[in-house]
Amino acid sequence: MKMPAFAAAKIFRSASRHRLYSTFHKIMDNLAPPKAGARAASSFVFDKAFVNGEWVAASSGKTFEVVNPANGKVIGSVPDMDAADTEKAVQVAYKAFQSWKETTAKERAALLKRWGELVHENKEELAKLLTSEMGKPLAESVGELNYGAGFLELFAEEAKRVEGDIIQTPIKTRRLLVLKQPIGVSGMITPWNFPNAMITRKAGAAIAAGCTVVLKPAEDTPYSALALCDLAKQAGIPAGVLNVVTSSRDNASQVGKVLCKSPLVTKLSFTGSTFVGKLLLEQCASTVKKVSLELGGNAPFIVFPSADVDAAVLGAMGAKFRCSGQTCVCANRFYIHESIYDEFVQKFGATVEKELRMGDGTAPGTTQGPLINKKAVEKIEAQVQDAVGKGAKIVCGGKSTGGNFFEPTVLTGVTDDMRCAKEENFGPIAGVIKFKTEDEVVALANATSSGLAGYFYSRDLGQIWRVAERLETGLVGVNEGVISVPDAPFGGWKESGLGREGGRYGIDEYLEIKYVCMGGL
Numbered sequence: 001m002k003m004p005a006f007a008a009a010k011i012f013r014s015a016s017r018h019r020l021y022s023t024f025h026k027i028m029d030n031l032a033p034p035k036a037g038a039r040a041a042s043s044f045v046f047d048k049a050f051v052n053g054e055w056v057a058a059s060s061g062k063t064f065e066v067v068n069p070a071n072g073k074v075i076g077s078v079p080d081m082d083a084a085d086t087e088k089a090v091q092v093a094y095k096a097f098q099s100w101k102e103t104t105a106k107e108r109a110a111l112l113k114r115w116g117e118l119v120h121e122n123k124e125e126l127a128k129l130l131t132s133e134m135g136k137p138l139a140e141s142v143g144e145l146n147y148g149a150g151f152l153e154l155f156a157e158e159a160k161r162v163e164g165d166i167i168q169t170p171i172k173t174r175r176l177l178v179l180k181q182p183i184g185v186s187g188m189i190t191p192w193n194f195p196n197a198m199i200t201r202k203a204g205a206a207i208a209a210g211c212t213v214v215l216k217p218a219e220d221t222p223y224s225a226l227a228l229c230d231l232a233k234q235a236g237i238p239a240g241v242l243n244v245v246t247s248s249r250d251n252a253s254q255v256g257k258v259l260c261k262s263p264l265v266t267k268l269s270f271t272g273s274t275f276v277g278k279l280l281l282e283q284c285a286s287t288v289k290k291v292s293l294e295l296g297g298n299a300p301f302i303v304f305p306s307a308d309v310d311a312a313v314l315g316a317m318g319a320k321f322r323c324s325g326q327t328c329v330c331a332n333r334f335y336i337h338e339s340i341y342d343e344f345v346q347k348f349g350a351t352v353e354k355e356l357r358m359g360d361g362t363a364p365g366t367t368q369g370p371l372i373n374k375k376a377v378e379k380i381e382a383q384v385q386d387a388v389g390k391g392a393k394i395v396c397g398g399k400s401t402g403g404n405f406f407e408p409t410v411l412t413g414v415t416d417d418m419r420c421a422k423e424e425n426f427g428p429i430a431g432v433i434k435f436k437t438e439d440e441v442v443a444l445a446n447a448t449s450s451g452l453a454g455y456f457y458s459r460d461l462g463q464i465w466r467v468a469e470r471l472e473t474g475l476v477g478v479n480e481g482v483i484s485v486p487d488a489p490f491g492g493w494k495e496s497g498l499g500r501e502g503g504r505y506g507i508d509e510y511l512e513i514k515y516v517c518m519g520g521l
């Protein structure tokens with residue numbers, strides 16, 4: 001693969017950069033070269049963080065390594081920033097906010113639209129980068145980039161639809177107005193499982209509203225975040241509007257504390273585990289910040305007797321095994337009616353064995369990439385051992401195959417007291433549970449502190465309405481296993497979160513409402 005001159009200039013700036021490029025380049029050499037006119041994936045690999053429109057090192061000079069989860073190889077290193085670096089980024093974002101909030105929605109929309117177009121134009125190459133740091137198969141990475149760019153397109157449109165109100169006045173000499181204004185500097189912390197889309201879903205909405213951003217990506221996946229910064233700059237988004245502070249897991253808590261406690265930051269948006277979400281919510285209390293949280297799930301997947309079983313199996317495959325089970329909306333508990341239980345289990349197990357293939361996400365035919373790290377594999381192993389120890393049977397899979405790989409697994413005879421049903425799996429295991437009645441299964445589905453997604457298959461119209469309304473979740477898939485789109489609101493009930501992202505509701509999280517009373521008229 002020939003390296004473009006501008007990429008070479010950037011890459012050979014430092015020794016570490018050279019090493020990074022070499023490893024990354026070796027992986028990418030085995031893949032199709034970029035399309036004519038497109039930038040190579042390697043030109044999106046940055047070894048600096050992005051603050052005030054510049055590529056910057058940590059003030060300590062420290063860096064941390066990023067590892068390809070498919071093969072354990074170090075693909076490079078990025079700055080390990082700390083509290084002081086984050087304070088600086090917050091100051092930059094605060095200063096930029098003073099002018100960014102004065103721009104028109106039309107101006108912001110044009111920049112966001114261009115940013116989204118640039119993601120689309122470069123998506124094949126950005127997908128290679130995403131797969132190398134996160135592990136998901138290339139086709140899924142392309143899917144994520146389409147989804148991620150979709151948020152930029154959506155919020156470019158929504159920017160122009162932020163409208164106030166004029167309220168009927170009860171007092172003749174007054175007029176009552178409602179204004180919606182940008183909330184200010186928005187702190188953001190994002191996870192590794194959607195290294196592109198979780199950023200565009202938050203930053204797209206904030207920037208559309210007229211806010212500025214300081215974002216900390218996950219330790220495992222900083223490159224996709226930095227690539228987005230490069231494209232934002234190319235799109236013309238001004239310096240200081242989008243700032244990305246990279247940090248290792250060791251520094252995550254001090255970076256998070258600044259974003260939560262700084263009085264200059266007026267909004268915090270987090271996607272990640274419920275445990276960390278609760279901690280950040282507590283920290284934000286000190287400045288009474290507006291907070292939105294997208295946290296963990298424990299999605300039920302119910303198949304009623306009237307369902308099309310083949311369609312349910314297909315839906316179950318998507319709801320469980322995409323991203324190797326590592327999405328917050330992945331099905332976590334499969335409740336199958338006793339009358340179709342055997343048929344469903346036989347077809348589900350056979351489809352898993354026939355259709356799914358583990359491997360490096362860049363290898364043709366791979367449907368199941370690695371899990372993100374060893375800890376994730378150990379958690380899945382422990383959940384399978386617990387289930388088998390309590391009487392569950394393995395239909396297929398059931399073990400780790402080395403490295404970060406775990407076989408796609410179906411378990412039957414699962415009960416609600418097993419760890420695989422109580423805890424979020426975040427891995428490729430499907431525990432199947434038998435049920436008898438609608439009331440029983442709705443009660444079981446709701447018997448959890450999580451409330452993110454729920455799925456069910458039925459062809460009984462009355463039942464479809466009843467169950468859709470009775471599930472205590474923010475998202476419901478009826479006869480569909482993969483339901484997220486940029487245009488629909490995304491968010492959880494109960495301990496799965498606060499607020500909504502995406503759709504026309506997503507921008508509200510970055511707006512303050514102001515009542516203006518004009519008197520003496």
Ligand code: NAP
Nearest residue numbers: 190191217218219249252253256272273276294295296328
């Ligand atoms: P996590 O450990 O909570 O990490 C998420 C982010 O928080 C990462 O950037 C992480 O940094 C950072 N972080 C960790 N500890 C922190 C602290 N004390 N202060 C500030 N930041 C901190 O979650 P994860 O294991 O990476 O992600 C999986 C979880 O995310 C699952 O529960 C999943 O359901 C949830 N999730 C939810 C949604 C949703 O929309 N509801 C979407 C995707 C994922 P480091 O990477 O440096 O540790």
